[in-house]
Amino acid sequence: VNAYLEISSQFEALDEVQPTHIYATSQGSTQAGxxxxAMLLGHTTQIRGINPMDSRNEAYEFPSAIAGQCEAAARILGFDLSVPLEEISxxxxxxxxxxxxxxxxxxxxSALLARTEGILVDPVYSGKGLSGLLGDIRSGLLTVKDRVVF
Structure with missing residues (x-):
């Protein structure tokens, strides 16, 4: 939750429009927060989790569990939040x-980011998240009109 608040406040401080999408390499709790x-603030920012594991791994959390974590985080903060499963990407x-x-x-x-921006990410966690972001760009899910935070 605090990560989202920090992102949002940085956009506000720069007098910029809030991001349309935030991409997180997440198996659950980061995405849930x-x-x-975003939902508690009434923002339309779409949160997209790119999971580094799937149901073959015992730690995998299904979207329903992520929705439950969202609701639990809201309760901890003193809010009642109902998260429809279709909100979890x-x-x-x-x-x-x-x-x-x-x-x-x-x-x-990872190689593309290193070559073009001089930024290093690991190929087993953040690299998978970045590959999901690039895949969404290449498929047309994201366009030049979108404001994306990774």
Missing amino acids: LQAA NSTDWVGAGYGLPSADAQEA
Whole structure:
């Protein structure tokens, strides 16, 4: 929740429009906090989790569990929040061979970011999140009109 508040306040301080999308490499709680904050503030920012694992891993959390974490975070803050399952966008499309294993897409995304921006990310966690972001750009899910935070 605090991460979302920080992102939002930075956009406000710069007198910028709030982001349309926030991408998080998340298996649950990070995404849940971001989602809860956006919903509690009434923002239309779409939170997109790119999961580094899928149901083959015992720690995998289904979207219903993430929705429950959103609601629990709101309760801790003293709010009642109902999170419809369709609000949870958590993709396992970029996992590759499994959790903790680099995927070809993540390695390609990591190399692209390093080559073009001089920013390094690991190919087994953040690299998978970045590969999901690039995949969404390439598929047209995101356009030049979107304001995206990764």
